[in-house]
Amino acid sequence: MSTANQRVLPGFSLSLGYTLFYLTLLVLIPLGACFVKASSLTFDQFWATVWSERACNAYALTFGAAFIAAFVNCLIGLLLAWVLVRYEFPMKRYFDAIVDLPLALPTAVAGLVYASLYVPNGWLGQVLVPLGIEAAYTRLGIVLVLIFTGLPFVVRTVQPVLENFDPEVEEAAASLGATRWQTFRRVLFPGLVPALLTGFALALARGLGEYGSVVFISGNIQNQTEIAPFLIVAKLEEFKYGEATALAIVLLVFSLVLLGLINLLERWSKKHA
Amino acid sequence: MSITVRNVSKRFGNFAALDRVSVDVPGGSLVALLGPSGSGKTTLLRIIAGLEVADEGEVHCAGEDITRQRPGERNMGFVFQHYALFRHMSVLENVAFALRVRGRPESSIQERVRQLLHLVRLDGLERRYPSQLSGGQRQRVALARALAAEPRVLLLDEPFGALDAKVRQELRQWLRHLHDDIGVTSLFVTHDQEEAFEVADQVVVMQRGRVEQTGTPQEVFEHPANAFVMDFLGNVNVFHGRVQSGRARFGSLAYPCPEYQYEEERSAAVYVRPHELEIDRNATGEGSLPARVQHVIAAGSVAKIQVLVADSGQDLAIEMSRERLAELKLQAGDSVYVFPRRAHVFCGEYCI
Amino acid sequence: MHEFATTLLEPEPVAAHSTGKDHEQALLAKPLAGRAQLRRGAEDPPLVRWALTLTAILILTFLVIIPVANVFAQALIDGPGVYWHNLVADADTRHAIVLTLTVALVAVVLNVIFGVAAARVIARFRFPGRTLLVTLIDIPFSVSPVVAGLCFVLLFGLQGFFGGWLQEHGIKVLFATPGLILATSFVTFPFVARELIPVMEAIGPDEELAALRLGASGWQIFWRVTMPNIKWGLLYGVILCNARAMGEFGAVYVVSGHIAGSTDTMPLRVERLFQESQSAASFAVASVLTLLALVTLALKVGLERQTRRQIEQGSESKFQGEH
Numbered sequence: 001m002s003t004a005n006q007r008v009l010p011g012f013s014l015s016l017g018y019t020l021f022y023l024t025l026l027v028l029i030p031l032g033a034c035f036v037k038a039s040s041l042t043f044d045q046f047w048a049t050v051w052s053e054r055a056c057n058a059y060a061l062t063f064g065a066a067f068i069a070a071f072v073n074c075l076i077g078l079l080l081a082w083v084l085v086r087y088e089f090p091m092k093r094y095f096d097a098i099v100d101l102p103l104a105l106p107t108a109v110a111g112l113v114y115a116s117l118y119v120p121n122g123w124l125g126q127v128l129v130p131l132g133i134e135a136a137y138t139r140l141g142i143v144l145v146l147i148f149t150g151l152p153f154v155v156r157t158v159q160p161v162l163e164n165f166d167p168e169v170e171e172a173a174a175s176l177g178a179t180r181w182q183t184f185r186r187v188l189f190p191g192l193v194p195a196l197l198t199g200f201a202l203a204l205a206r207g208l209g210e211y212g213s214v215v216f217i218s219g220n221i222q223n224q225t226e227i228a229p230f231l232i233v234a235k236l237e238e239f240k241y242g243e244a245t246a247l248a249i250v251l252l253v254f255s256l257v258l259l260g261l262i263n264l265l266e267r268w269s270k271k272h273a
Numbered sequence: 274m275s276i277t278v279r280n281v282s283k284r285f286g287n288f289a290a291l292d293r294v295s296v297d298v299p300g301g302s303l304v305a306l307l308g309p310s311g312s313g314k315t316t317l318l319r320i321i322a323g324l325e326v327a328d329e330g331e332v333h334c335a336g337e338d339i340t341r342q343r344p345g346e347r348n349m350g351f352v353f354q355h356y357a358l359f360r361h362m363s364v365l366e367n368v369a370f371a372l373r374v375r376g377r378p379e380s381s382i383q384e385r386v387r388q389l390l391h392l393v394r395l396d397g398l399e400r401r402y403p404s405q406l407s408g409g410q411r412q413r414v415a416l417a418r419a420l421a422a423e424p425r426v427l428l429l430d431e432p433f434g435a436l437d438a439k440v441r442q443e444l445r446q447w448l449r450h451l452h453d454d455i456g457v458t459s460l461f462v463t464h465d466q467e468e469a470f471e472v473a474d475q476v477v478v479m480q481r482g483r484v485e486q487t488g489t490p491q492e493v494f495e496h497p498a499n500a501f502v503m504d505f506l507g508n509v510n511v512f513h514g515r516v517q518s519g520r521a522r523f524g525s526l527a528y529p530c531p532e533y534q535y536e537e538e539r540s541a542a543v544y545v546r547p548h549e550l551e552i553d554r555n556a557t558g559e560g561s562l563p564a565r566v567q568h569v570i571a572a573g574s575v576a577k578i579q580v581l582v583a584d585s586g587q588d589l590a591i592e593m594s595r596e597r598l599a600e601l602k603l604q605a606g607d608s609v610y611v612f613p614r615r616a617h618v619f620c621g622e623y624c625i
Numbered sequence: 626m627h628e629f630a631t632t633l634l635e636p637e638p639v640a641a642h643s644t645g646k647d648h649e650q651a652l653l654a655k656p657l658a659g660r661a662q663l664r665r666g667a668e669d670p671p672l673v674r675w676a677l678t679l680t681a682i683l684i685l686t687f688l689v690i691i692p693v694a695n696v697f698a699q700a701l702i703d704g705p706g707v708y709w710h711n712l713v714a715d716a717d718t719r720h721a722i723v724l725t726l727t728v729a730l731v732a733v734v735l736n737v738i739f740g741v742a743a744a745r746v747i748a749r750f751r752f753p754g755r756t757l758l759v760t761l762i763d764i765p766f767s768v769s770p771v772v773a774g775l776c777f778v779l780l781f782g783l784q785g786f787f788g789g790w791l792q793e794h795g796i797k798v799l800f801a802t803p804g805l806i807l808a809t810s811f812v813t814f815p816f817v818a819r820e821l822i823p824v825m826e827a828i829g830p831d832e833e834l835a836a837l838r839l840g841a842s843g844w845q846i847f848w849r850v851t852m853p854n855i856k857w858g859l860l861y862g863v864i865l866c867n868a869r870a871m872g873e874f875g876a877v878y879v880v881s882g883h884i885a886g887s888t889d890t891m892p893l894r895v896e897r898l899f900q901e902s903q904s905a906a907s908f909a910v911a912s913v914l915t916l917l918a919l920v921t922l923a924l925k926v927g928l929e930r931q932t933r934r935q936i937e938q939g940s941e942s943k944f945q946g947e948h
Contacts, residue, residue, distance in 0.1 A: 009833055010843035015746040019758070022739040026811055027764055030776035033786060037779050076684055083681040087674055095682065097926050098689050103865070104918035104925075105693075106872025108892035109911040112899055113692045116699060116908075123695055124687075148688055168357035170667035171324050174344045175351040176371040177422060180669055186374070190361045209769025212874030212892065216899065229771035233879060236775065241784055248772045255767040262767075263760055 034252060037245045049246040054223060055231060059250065062228040065139065066207030069146035073203045074196055076147070077154025084155070085162040102151045111216030114145045118217070137219030142227065145217050146207040153206065154199030161195040161269075194269030201265060205258045208251065274335040274425045274458055275300040276321060281330030283316055283482075290316040292482040293330070298426075298460055298475075300335070303452045305469035306462045308479035309505065314462045315430055317479070321460065322351045322428050334425060350419030350457075354431040356411045358403040364390070364414050365399040371422035389417040392451070409440040420457070429461035433468060445472050466506045470494065478502050500619040503544045510550065510589045512543040521618045524585055526560040530618040541620040547592040549615040552578065552601060561610040564589065566603050571595065578603060580611060693915060700912035703905050711909035717886045718910060721894040728802065728877075728890060729870035732809040736866055737859070740817025745851070747818075748825035749833070759822075765814040773811045774879025777804060800882030805890065808876040813869045817862035824858030824932060825851075857931040864928065868921040872914060 038046070049055060083089075084096050102110065118125045118135035125136060135141040165188065173183040211229040218225040226234075228251055235244035276298040283291040291313045298304045306314040319325040321332055323344035331340045339347055359367050365386055372382045390396055393413040403411055412432065419427060432448065433441040449472050452459055463469050469476050470490040478485045478493060478501075486498035497503035504511075514523025516533045523543050533541070553561070567588070568579040576598040578591045589611060603609070669677075701708050712718060746752075747759060765773065781798040782788050791798060798804045832854065836846045852859075874892040881888040889897060891910055898907035 009749055009830065009837060009846070011847065012746065012750050012752075014843075015742045016750070016752070019739065019743040019746050022735075022742075023758075023761060026807070026814060027761070030773070030780055030811065031764070031768070033779045034772070034776045036786075076688075079677060080681050080684070083678050086669070087678050089678050089682075093926075095685055097922055098685060100922055100925065101689050101693070101918060104868045104872075104921040106874060106892045106895075106911075106914045106918070108872070108874040108895045109696065109914050109918075110692070112895055112907060112911055113696050113699075116904070117692060117695055123691065123698075148692070151688060166355075166357060167667040168353045168355065169359065171344070172351065172353060172357040172418075173359075173370070173374075174667070175322055175324065175347075175349065176374065176418065177345040177348065178370070178374040179345065180673070182374045186370070187359055205767040209767070209772070209875075211769065211771045211878070216896070229769050229875065232771050232775060236778060236879060239784075241779065241782070244775055245779065248769075248775050251769050252772050255769065255772075256764070259760065259763060259767040263763075 031252070034245060034248060037241070038249045041242050041246055045242060046246045046249075049243045050250055054226070055228075055247060057223045058226050058228040058231045058247075061139065061142070061226065062208060062251075065142045065146055065227070066204050066210075069143050069150055069207050070200050070203040072143070072147050073150045073154045074200050076151065077199055078158055078192070078196065080155045081158035081162055085159060099155050100152050102149050107149060107210065107212030108216070110148055111145060111213035114141065114148065114213065115217040118144070136217060137221075137225065139218075139225055141217040142214050142225065145213045146210060149210055149213055150203030150206050153202040154196065157195045157199035157202070158192055161192055165191065194265060198262060198265040198269060201258055201262045205255060205262070208254060208258070276426055276458065276460065277333040278317065278321065279331045279333070281317070281320060281327045281332065283313075283320060283325065283328050289482050291320070291327070294479075294482065294484055296477055296484060296487070298458060300458050301456050302474045303449070303459045303472065304461075304475040304477060305473035306460065306477050306479060307464070307466060307469040307505075309464060311481070312479040313482040314464075314479050318428050318430055318460065318462050321426075322349050323347050324351070348422060348424050350416075350422075350424035350427045352412075352415045352419050352427070352429040352432055354434050356403075356415040356435075358411060358414060358418070360403050362402075363399065364395065364401050364403075364406070367403070367414055368417045368421050370418060375422065385421065386417075389421060392420075392455075393417045407440075408436050409444060412436065412444065416451075420455070424457065427457050427459040429459065431462055431464070433463075433465075441468075448472060478505065480505070497617060500542060500544065503617055503619070508547050508590055510545045510547065512545070512587070514541055514543055515539060516541040516618060516620055521616075524562050524582065526562060526612065528560070528613065528616045528618065533618065533620050535620075539620055541618050543613075544617040544619065545613040545615070547577070547590045548575070549613055550589060550591045551612050551614050552580070552591060552593065552603070552609050553612075554601065554609060556610045561612040564609055564611045566605055566607045566609055568605060569598070569603055571598060580609065582611070693919075696908060696912050696915045699904065699908035702908075707905060708909050708912075711906040712913065715906065717889065718894055718898075718906070720886050721889045721891050721910070722913070724802070724805070724889070725871050725891040728805045728809050729867055731806050732813055732870045733863055733867050735806075735810050736813055736817050737863060739814070740821055740862060740866075741855075741859070743818040744821030744825050744855075747822050749830055762815050762818050765811055770808075770812050770873065770875030770877075771879055774808050774876040777807055777811075777876075777880050799880055800884060800888055802888070804880040805877055805888060808880045809870050809873050812873050812876050813866045816866035816869065817859065820858050820862030820865065821855055824855050828854050857928055861925065861928040861932060864921055864924050868918060871917060 080099060084092065084099075115136055116122050118128065118141060120126070120129040120136075122136070125134075128135065133140070135144055169187060170183055173187045174180075178186065209229065211227075211233070214227050215230055218227060218230070220226050220230050228247060232244050232247045232251075235241075235247065276296075278294060278296040280293045280295055281291055282289070282293055294313070294317060296306075296317070306317060308314045316325060320327050323339070323342055323346075327340065331338060333339065334347070334349075344351075359370065362370070368386045368389055369382050372385060377385075386399070387396075390399065393416055395410060395413055395417070398406070398410070403414065406414065412435075416429075416432075433444055436444065445468060461472070473490060475487065476490050476493050477487045480501050486493055486502045488496075493502065494506055497506065503509060512523035512526075514521055514526075515538045516522075516530060517535060517538045519529060519531045519534050521528045521530045521533070521541055521543055528543060530541075533539070556563070563583040564580040565583065566578060567581050570577040570579075574595075575592045576595050578593065578598075580589050580591060581587070582589060591611070700711075743758075743762060747755060778799060779785050780787055781791060781804065783792065785799075788799075798807070832850050833846050836850045841849070871890075872892055873890075874896070877890055878893060878896075881890070881893060883889065883893060883897070885897060891914055895907050895910045895914070898904075898910065
């Protein structure tokens with residue numbers, strides 16, 4: 001469609017104008033403020049904050065936990081998507097629907113309930129703590145709650161791809177002598193990789209920024225279970241705006257890089273679909 | 274290797290896709306399963322391949338009962354209507370698939386793939402992906418892929434269905450030659466009688482889950498077993514009349530049919546192909562129908578004439594050579610006489 | 626997702642044509658309905674099927690079902706009387722509920738206006754920087770809510786860029802309702818737009834162009850053609866946006882100053898009660914939020930069906946228009 005043809009409908013400048021106005025006011029100016037504030041720091045100030053032991057530990061924990069959770073989400077998400085698309089079982093519709101619950105449930109509630117489930121006298125803690133598995137106020141708990149918040153992403157990116165697979169392709173593999181496992185590994189899985197990566201990146205992005213759910217279950221012990229967003233809040237509460245900004249910039253840059261990556265991945269998977 | 278299908282039935286819910294079907298495919302032959310959509314031909318092919326399980330009946334291959342075998346164990350090449358190529362694999366990887374899942378050594382795989390691509394005339398396209406190929410090329414990749422593991426039998430579902438007319442014509446010829454070269458027993462599904470006649474040694478005509486007739490293309494065309502086969506294999510004019518003691522009467526015509534020696538009169542349908550109807554300017558002997566020429570189409574290798582029978586008001590389609598047309602100098606509005614050189618009489622059963 | 630959007634912008638006849646073909650294929654396939662389940666080559670062995678299904682159900686049970694059940698169990702641990710008391714009798718909790726509703730309402734309205742404008746401009750017009758705009762709209766999804774909150778503190782805080790000016794004029798943004806609204810609007814910014822873009826693209830501009838040819842003005846086209854066409858998609862976006870707005874924690878935590886009875890929203894109230902070791906009261910507030918989430922899910926499922934139907938109808942009428 002040519003540009004001229006597209007401009008036939010009225011209201012282009014109004015729509016675009018308002019969109020840009022609101023976007024600038026609500027998103028670009030605040031994010032810009034963050035970068036401007038960061039640029040007012042000297043490099044030494046910035047480096048001292050970002051490279052302190054406490055900050056490094058917090059970043060390592062944030063990235064590590066988000067990465068592990070996103071990876072586990074890939075496995076769980078692939079399994080759930082496969083089962084929901086391929087098999088029939090009672091109450092399937094409801095199981096399908098609750099996959100989205102982590103998107104609808106306030107993160108604070110998730111954190112609250114996960115913390116109370118895994119404490120020694122909690123529903124699951126009663127069984128797990130005697131076995132030596134302590135999730136409440138540990139790093140394991142952080143990963144668990146991040147798995148919960150990232151659950152829908154992989155399922156919802158893989159599901160449509162699986163639904164659109166042509167069953168004849170699997171039949172072709174079967175008639176060519178492939179076992180079911182060979183068919184999955186060689187024929188189906190390569191087609192799922194772009195969707196899996198997209199889901200992984202989305203879950204990772206969510207995990208990196210997650211705050212509400214984690215603060216409840218992590219216990220926020222310095223250098224042990226303190227995540228980067230918590231450290232930012234801690235600095236803010238001490239009115240150390242410069243340090244908070246420096247810490248935030250690192251997270252922000254990673255988020256923006258991930259966002260670009262997700263866009264590329266989506267483009268790639270569309271090309272392969 | 275021969276295939277024998279014995280009394281196979283298959284239902285999908287209330288729909289009987291196959292009803293006690295038996296088919297013999299002699300080793301080394303090229304056989305067409307011909308029928309309209311919904312006749313069960315594709316289901317039969319899928320049952321032979323093991324992609325579908327028959328409710329009843331048996332499938333044998335070279336004397337061995339393979340009814341319970343899984344598709345992979347049967348070693349049959351299957352070419353899908355829409356090819357079902359693995360889109361993230363190159364042509365080479367597609368063709369090599371059957372060999373790789375069997376764990377053949379990589380060096381022999383490369384060699385075999387090169388041979389096959391040469392056979393299907395796709396030399397040099399190893400690195401292409403299916404999306405970079407034309408329809409005809411994809412079709413040939415699918416064929417090479419199916420042939421890779423030296424299957425006992427080659428099964429093709431509507432192999433030319435998704436191609437345009439010209440490519441289709443070329444591939445038909447080519448498939449016939451390919452079969453003559455490699456001699457693998459082949460069975461293909463089609464709804465196009467021309468395609469079946471042109472390519473196959475044997476034709477199995479199916480309708481509503483049953484086999485109506487089996488035979489060489491000539492047998493089936495010349496001696497259709499029943500009205501359905503007659504009707505399905507090309508255009509036909511139908512007269513409704515009656516039979517008694519070996520003669521069929523319709524309008525002012527009579528035609529001998531020694532197979533129906535009924536004492537009492539019965540209703541019957543008389544089928545005459547357009548090229549078996551003769552036109553003349555004058556009434557000839559006992560049996561000819563007065564008619565009026567409606568329309569003459571002289572474009573094409575044969576001339577097509579549409580006439581209206583005077584007393585019954587029936588439309589008839591007639592074909593004749595262009596020389597004959599020139600001789601008769603027919604024009605719309607001319608009064609003529611029509612009589613069949615040959616007719617097929619079917620009593621009772623199927624009627625249009 | 627955005628690529629999906631752009632492909633749909635390609636010349637319409639192609640899309641319309643393929644819809645027609647699919648339709649024909651669907652009709653052809655009908656007598657053989659049920660075949661899908663009988664495909665032997667594409668079927669897993671029963672043991673695998675059972676094992677995988679069971680594992681999936683177990684995972685969902687532990688990750689989702691047990692936690693949800695636990696919220697209600699803990700909230701009702703001292704009986705329904707105490708539960709009710711926890712919710713209604715506490716003035717701060719009551720205030721938190723009202724504040725949450727207010728903030729969510731304003732944020733949703735703001736984002737709806739933006740979402741409709743943005744979806745219209747992206748789905749109906751081609752202009753330089755269009756792809757960039759689509760990416761920019763997504764930013765709040767990937768930015769940590771805490772960082773978002775920090776940005777507003779840097780702007781409106783006492784040491785912030787506008788802090789001094791605001792104080793001189795006696796306007797409170799931070800640690801007050803406007804700050805909560807801004808932070809909430811930021812984190813829920815993309816929801817409506819992201820839902821509407823694919824819906825508008827799938828429906829296509831034909832009806833709007835027809836209305837234009839019949840002499841309708843811009844606003845008439847918008848209210849009488851565009852809005853009725855996108856209403857289900859819009860509602861869907863509103864529901865998702867609202868769920869997130871009511872549940873937002875991190876961004877709101879940073880800008881609220883955490884003042885009970887003044888800037889505590891429900892999620893913040895949950896946290897404060899938890900810190901004060903009032904577990905049952907904390908879970909009581911959490912149970913209301915959970916209930917909202919469950920309602921959101923139910924509405925979402927229902928609306929997904931509606932939107933799909935609407936898009937199908939849209940493309941079908943386009944297909945008929947072709948002939």
